[in-house]
Amino acid sequence: MRRRIISLLMENEPGALSRVVGLFSQRGYNIESLTVAPTEDSTLSRLTLTTIGDDHKIEQITKHLNRLVDVVKLVDLTEGAHIERELMLIKVRASGAQRAEIKRCVDIFRGQIVDVTASVYTIQVTGASDKLDAFFQAVGEASIIEVVRTGVSGIGRGEKVLSL
Amino acid sequence: MEKLSGGDMLIRALADEGVETVFGYPGGAALHIYDAIFRQDRVKHILVRHEQAATHAADGYARSTGKTGVVLVTSGPGATNAITGIATAYMDSIPMVVISGQVVSDKIGEDAFQETDMVGISRPIVKHSFLVKDQRDIPSIVKKAFYIASTGRPGPVVIDIPKDVTNPVDKFDYEYPSKIKIRSYTPAAKGHAGQIKKAVQLLMSARRPVIYAGGGVVQGNASSQLTELAQILDFPVTNTLMGLGAYPGTDRQFLGMLGMHGTVEANTAMHHADVILAVGARFDDRVTNTPSKFCPAAKIIHIDIDPASISKTISADVPIVGSVESVLDDMLGLVKGGDERPDAGAIKDWWKQIDQWRDRYSIIRKPNFVAEDMIKPQEVVKVLFEVTNGDAYVCSDVGQHQMFSAQYYLFDKPRRWINSGGLGTMGFGLPAAMGVQMAHRDAQVVCVTGEGSIQMCIQELSTCTQYHLPVKIICINNQALGMVKQWQDMQYGGRHSESLYEESLPDFIKLMEAYGHVGMKVTKRDELKAKLEECFAMKDKTVFMDIYVDPKEHVYPMQVPPPNGSMRDMWLSKTERT
Numbered sequence: 001m002r003r004r005i006i007s008l009l010m011e012n013e014p015g016a017l018s019r020v021v022g023l024f025s026q027r028g029y030n031i032e033s034l035t036v037a038p039t040e041d042s043t044l045s046r047l048t049l050t051t052i053g054d055d056h057k058i059e060q061i062t063k064h065l066n067r068l069v070d071v072v073k074l075v076d077l078t079e080g081a082h083i084e085r086e087l088m089l090i091k092v093r094a095s096g097a098q099r100a101e102i103k104r105c106v107d108i109f110r111g112q113i114v115d116v117t118a119s120v121y122t123i124q125v126t127g128a129s130d131k132l133d134a135f136f137q138a139v140g141e142a143s144i145i146e147v148v149r150t151g152v153s154g155i156g157r158g159e160k161v162l163s164l
Numbered sequence: 165m166e167k168l169s170g171g172d173m174l175i176r177a178l179a180d181e182g183v184e185t186v187f188g189y190p191g192g193a194a195l196h197i198y199d200a201i202f203r204q205d206r207v208k209h210i211l212v213r214h215e216q217a218a219t220h221a222a223d224g225y226a227r228s229t230g231k232t233g234v235v236l237v238t239s240g241p242g243a244t245n246a247i248t249g250i251a252t253a254y255m256d257s258i259p260m261v262v263i264s265g266q267v268v269s270d271k272i273g274e275d276a277f278q279e280t281d282m283v284g285i286s287r288p289i290v291k292h293s294f295l296v297k298d299q300r301d302i303p304s305i306v307k308k309a310f311y312i313a314s315t316g317r318p319g320p321v322v323i324d325i326p327k328d329v330t331n332p333v334d335k336f337d338y339e340y341p342s343k344i345k346i347r348s349y350t351p352a353a354k355g356h357a358g359q360i361k362k363a364v365q366l367l368m369s370a371r372r373p374v375i376y377a378g379g380g381v382v383q384g385n386a387s388s389q390l391t392e393l394a395q396i397l398d399f400p401v402t403n404t405l406m407g408l409g410a411y412p413g414t415d416r417q418f419l420g421m422l423g424m425h426g427t428v429e430a431n432t433a434m435h436h437a438d439v440i441l442a443v444g445a446r447f448d449d450r451v452t453n454t455p456s457k458f459c460p461a462a463k464i465i466h467i468d469i470d471p472a473s474i475s476k477t478i479s480a481d482v483p484i485v486g487s488v489e490s491v492l493d494d495m496l497g498l499v500k501g502g503d504e505r506p507d508a509g510a511i512k513d514w515w516k517q518i519d520q521w522r523d524r525y526s527i528i529r530k531p532n533f534v535a536e537d538m539i540k541p542q543e544v545v546k547v548l549f550e551v552t553n554g555d556a557y558v559c560s561d562v563g564q565h566q567m568f569s570a571q572y573y574l575f576d577k578p579r580r581w582i583n584s585g586g587l588g589t590m591g592f593g594l595p596a597a598m599g600v601q602m603a604h605r606d607a608q609v610v611c612v613t614g615e616g617s618i619q620m621c622i623q624e625l626s627t628c629t630q631y632h633l634p635v636k637i638i639c640i641n642n643q644a645l646g647m648v649k650q651w652q653d654m655q656y657g658g659r660h661s662e663s664l665y666e667e668s669l670p671d672f673i674k675l676m677e678a679y680g681h682v683g684m685k686v687t688k689r690d691e692l693k694a695k696l697e698e699c700f701a702m703k704d705k706t707v708f709m710d711i712y713v714d715p716k717e718h719v720y721p722m723q724v725p726p727p728n729g730s731m732r733d734m735w736l737s738k739t740e741r742t
């Protein structure tokens with residue numbers, strides 16, 4: 001069982017996203033995270049999802065995704081060198097001595113404090129999902145008030161591109 | 165350029181696509197379209213009595229001709245009634261285009277009268293779907309829908325059209341595209357040459373080969389190639405339930421159907437095979453039995469147009485993605501071009517072994533029923549085969565009668581055996597037979613059914629009256645939901661929970677007469693053949709034969725179910741096993 005990042009280009013049309021998502025529920029596959037947005041070509045959307053499965057399951061998932069008429073091209077980024085990013089906004093309780101400590105933690109993770117009140121910091125952190133998980137641990141669950149994660153985006157390294 | 169309204173465009177596009185027959189049922193959201201139908205005569209509309217029947221009829225039409233079946237229904241209940249038939253076509257990869265009316269565009273999402281999200285509700289059971297937003301898109305959407313439905317692995321495509329888009333007032337330029345390209349859809353055509361070569365080498369090295377051919381060979385019009393290849397190599401052939409007729413059923417090399425109710429010789433040969441050539445088949449769970457015990461010694465070549473079907477349940481050693489017709493052509497080219505042949509001695513020994521299994525188990529050589537007391541259901545099919553010279557279109561419903569038909573009616577040609585294999589839809593038989601009869605007006609078209617299944621679409625007897633469809637309905641009446649009862653006998657200690665009707669069956673003869681048809685009741689063996697002959701002599705009548713058979717009969721052979729059963733582990737009767 002491995003975590004995979006599957007990234008695809010699909011027609012930027014109504015119904016396309018529901019076909020992709022529907023496929024996962026219909027066939028009992030799991031979606032861990034999902035991001036989708038238009039690309040520089042307004043007729044195309046780029047969708048990136050993470051899922052967990054053994055090789056057989058992943059092969060089935062990619063074959064079935066490819067079979068969808070809306071899916072133009074697809075890549076399993078985890079098969080090669082790639083860059084993975086996720087953005088997290090996290091609101092933590094920060095008062096008194098905690099403030100300095102949290103600030104230090106944010107610096108270590110190269111995050112930013114993007115909003116401040118007397119008792120709350122809102123922090124932005126980007127990175128691979130495991131880095132965000134680690135930040136989570138570092139600030140300590142007790143002080144966390146709210147967490148928003150975008151889900152994973154990814155792109156191949158070097159010359160490799162996913163385009164028409 | 166000619167200007168047409170949306171409704172007129174739609175019907176014109178169908179005509180320009182070559183559609184002759186549409187099966188449908190009108191309603192509010194489709195009325196502009198129905199008015200367009202009224203004002204032309206290129207496309208003929210068949211008014212069914214329930215939208216499910218429209219889909220099954222279009223399905224039967226498609227299966228028997230290879231053309232795409234077309235359905236037209238209204239929004240809401242019309243659309244939802246069509247769902248079972250769409251799912252049936254989807255499971256068996258049947259090319260179909262379903263046009264559904266929709267509420268007017270600006271009411272979508274408001275829970276308007278007869279609104280249902282057809283694109284959403286049909287999503288898991290269609291190959292693709294379209295919601296038409298603009299009249300000007302109609303020609304290209306129709307073109308795309310037919311292209312998608314009929315190419316690659318075929319399947320149903322839904323076109324949902326809001327009522328305003330078909331209004332008769334607004335008119336636009338109409339031109340039907342002669343070709344269409346969809347950048348995200350490129351169905352496989354030719355197989356990989358290297359893989360094909362590897363496959364042929366493997367076939368040449370085979371000592372215990374079996375060709376396992378499925379519905380893809382029928383759908384892909386590759387029966388003649390398959391037959392030629394099998395005969396050059398002298399390899400045994402088995403067909404799936406969907407593949408019957410892909411290889412001639414009466415030929416010496418045919419082992420019968422495989423799988424749950426397949427023949428012992430087919431299943432045993434599969435189990436012992438060293439090379440399996442799977443063509444247009446998908447290793448369905450009703451074929452493989454327990455996957456981990458499936459054909460332990462076999463190297464598997466798997467040809468299929470759908471990459472997702474390959475190595476889905478059973479992994480293939482030589483996968484070949486491509487149209488079965490083209491791949492088999494290429495294989496034939498290599499085989500005929502070279503002088504390498506499989507080891508003749510080994511193949512001869514293999515046939516000797518297979519013939520021993522046949523001598524012992526073949527239900528074709530030695531039927532597995534005893535002709536005494538009541539008529540046996542298997543007998544009905546055997547006599548039907550004789551009376552129709554094995555040349556009828558046989559449309560089946562679902563249950564024991566379906567399996568008996570598959571076992572005992574030997575199909576020599578493809579597209580003659582029409583049944584719901586994947587979804588197993590009771591109610592399929594009669595409307596499918598209507599669709600077949602529409603396409604082949606002079607052919608013998610039979611619906612083999614049970615007294616349970618026939619009642620699921622029995623309203624279609626009225627459609628048969630309206631369009632003079634002389635379908636012959638052979639009802640194998642075992643006074644029970646026989647297949648359910650069989651499982652209850654085998655696995656639930658004979659507790660027949662809700663599989664019996666008590667005394668509630670209608671008088672089918674009177675019912676037939678009420679519709680203007682002929683009904684015949686048969687209870688005695690010595691009348692069976694004569695009555696069937698009498699039935700088929702009534703060339704222009706719809707005839708229903710209510711044939712009372714032994715209710716205690718089970719379908720055998722039957723595989724011992726997972727997790728214990730391999731392919732060859734079968735029940736031969738209520739008491740004997742392989």
Ligand SMILES: Cc1ncc(C[n+]2csc(CCOP(=O)(O)OP(=O)(O)O)c2C)c(N)n1
Nearest residue numbers: 563564565588590614615616617645646647
């Ligand atoms: C629509 C639908 N509902 C339920 C079933 C489950 N089922 C499979 S076979 C069968 C019994 C069919 O009875 P009948 O048509 O009389 O055929 P027989 O098995 O008696 O030959 C049933 C209920 C089904 N296949 N389809």
Ligand SMILES: [Mg+2]
Nearest residue numbers: 614615644646
């Ligand atoms: Mg019955």
